Amino acid sequence: MAHKRERSLVELYRDDPERADAIAFGRRTGPSRRGFLGGAGLAGLGALIGTQIPFAANMPSGLVPMALAQAPANAPKTLTFPGKAPGLLLLQERPLVAETPEHMLDDDVTPTEKFFIRNNGLVPDAIPSDVNTWRLTIDGEVNTPLQLTLGEMKQRFPVVRYKLQMECGGNGRNQFVPEARGNQWGNGAIGNAEWTGVRLRDVLQAAGVKPSAVYTGNFGADPHLSGATDRQSISRGVPIAKAMDEHTLLVFEMNGQPLPVIHGGPLRVLAPGWPGSASHKWINRIWIRDREHDGAGMTGTSYRIPRVPMVPGSEAVNSNMMVMQSMPLRSIITSHANGTELAAGAREIALRGSAWAGEKTVRAVDVSIDFGQTWQSTTLGAPANKYSWQRWQATVRLPSHGYFEVWARGTDQDGIMQPHVAANWNPQGYGANAMHRVAVLVRS
Numbered sequence: 001m002a003h004k005r006e007r008s009l010v011e012l013y014r015d016d017p018e019r020a021d022a023i024a025f026g027r028r029t030g031p032s033r034r035g036f037l038g039g040a041g042l043a044g045l046g047a048l049i050g051t052q053i054p055f056a057a058n059m060p061s062g063l064v065p066m067a068l069a070q071a072p073a074n075a076p077k078t079l080t081f082p083g084k085a086p087g088l089l090l091l092q093e094r095p096l097v098a099e100t101p102e103h104m105l106d107d108d109v110t111p112t113e114k115f116f117i118r119n120n121g122l123v124p125d126a127i128p129s130d131v132n133t134w135r136l137t138i139d140g141e142v143n144t145p146l147q148l149t150l151g152e153m154k155q156r157f158p159v160v161r162y163k164l165q166m167e168c169g170g171n172g173r174n175q176f177v178p179e180a181r182g183n184q185w186g187n188g189a190i191g192n193a194e195w196t197g198v199r200l201r202d203v204l205q206a207a208g209v210k211p212s213a214v215y216t217g218n219f220g221a222d223p224h225l226s227g228a229t230d231r232q233s234i235s236r237g238v239p240i241a242k243a244m245d246e247h248t249l250l251v252f253e254m255n256g257q258p259l260p261v262i263h264g265g266p267l268r269v270l271a272p273g274w275p276g277s278a279s280h281k282w283i284n285r286i287w288i289r290d291r292e293h294d295g296a297g298m299t300g301t302s303y304r305i306p307r308v309p310m311v312p313g314s315e316a317v318n319s320n321m322m323v324m325q326s327m328p329l330r331s332i333i334t335s336h337a338n339g340t341e342l343a344a345g346a347r348e349i350a351l352r353g354s355a356w357a358g359e360k361t362v363r364a365v366d367v368s369i370d371f372g373q374t375w376q377s378t379t380l381g382a383p384a385n386k387y388s389w390q391r392w393q394a395t396v397r398l399p400s401h402g403y404f405e406v407w408a409r410g411t412d413q414d415g416i417m418q419p420h421v422a423a424n425w426n427p428q429g430y431g432a433n434a435m436h437r438v439a440v441l442v443r444s
């Protein structure tokens with residue numbers, strides 16, 4: 001009898017999470033179901049999940065179990081798109097935005113079919129059939145403005161290939177309370193592909209960067225959503241020093257194949273370790289500026305974070321906002337999807353995951369199965385090259401059947417760790433990097 005009721009509550013969560021929350025935790029309204037679990041709720045939690053919680057005593061009060069935190073009723077649809085694997089999450093149709101669920105990021109090098117998509121505007125339709133005729137203009141604070149075709153670039157400059165992570169600035173946004181504006185990414189707006197291209201540095205040096213150069217301003221061929229031809233869907237850039245980094249590329253191949261149009265082909269910028277929006281797709285002009293670029297996505301609360309933490313939910317003060325540079329530290333569990341059920345008797349779990357830290361490297365990844373009471377170190381690989389993510393693995397013992405959460409927490413090269421909850425709230429939700437949690441159920 002009791003079992004029946006538990007099941008129906010789980011079903012209720014699936015169908016009507018707001019109501020399920022009200023029933024289980026006595027809450028009637030509110031935009032977020034996170035963080036409101038009271039003592040009474042905790043008592044009924046085992047029943048709700050349908051099994052014992054061996055480490056329930058360690059559960060922080062207010063923690064909503066991972067198995068329930070992702071309300072399937074609000075879960076996005078999946079993407080159907082040529083060349084893309086089933087299972088990518090469709091966050092938005094126009095512009096097209098799709099996330100890779102963490103468990104689909106279980107490759108050392110992210111296959112193109114699993115790589116996330118983030119468009120701000122429309123996909124350009126006038127892509128030349130001969131991609132080598134694609135033109136890029138370099139102008140502004142340079143001695144010799146250049147117009148180069150992709151074919152000429154391949155001839156003139158060394159072609160290099162690196163494994164580089166590219167991560168949306170808003171990755172992890174769904175961790176923010178109160179909810180921040182924008183696509184509610186989990187941790188899957190990230191990919192670590194192998195990119196082939198020429199160094200942006202070589203092209204800029206050919207143009208001769210003037211001492212007055214401060215910033216790049218990127219322009220691409222994707223039309224604005226409104227169709228207005230005088231508006232950019234996005235136009236961001238990076239300081240000259242980042243443009244001159246040997247890993248900042250003009251990319252024309254992804255995983256050994258011509259760069260797909262959906263990922264910015266024939267030509268895109270790849271500025272690894274920085275918000276993905278600095279990796280301009282369909283690039284056709286780089287304007288070298290004598291000041292910080294002020295194109296679409298450079299000002300206000302766009303890709304800008306508070307210098308001094310602001311009150312969550314309040315209005316941003318412009319003078320307190322600065323352009324986000326390096327992405328933060330993050331580690332994810334990729335071997336098991338949230339909600340994984342293991343057969344009765346399973347007492348060991350072989351975990352794998354990825355970790356990265358923007359401009360930095362990751363020193364350690366630790367895992368916990370007891371809500372953070374104890375931690376176990378993992379075997380963490382070195383990056384294939386700078387800005388490549390790192391893979392980790394660990395075998396963890398489970399003491400019994402029941403409900404567990406696997407938590408993964410990275411530590412960067414300076415000893416800084418991921419927080420328990422997203423910090424430095426900002427209106428458009430950049431930089432959330434709380435530790436990753438995955439619910440695992442072992443059947444009795």
Ligand SMILES: Nc1nc2c(c(=O)[nH]1)N[C@H]1C(S)=C(S)[C@@H](COP(=O)(O)O)O[C@H]1N2
Pocket residue numbers: 115116117118119120121167168169219220221222233234262263264275276277278279280281282283
């Ligand atoms: N021209 C152009 N470049 C762009 C974008 C865009 O909308 N237009 N989106 C940016 C953002 S916000 C991200 S996170 C990455 C996503 O790249 P992807 O779609 O290849 O994953 O591209 C960046 N470059």
Ligand SMILES: [Mo]
Pocket residue numbers: 118167168169170275276277
């Ligand atoms: Mo992004």
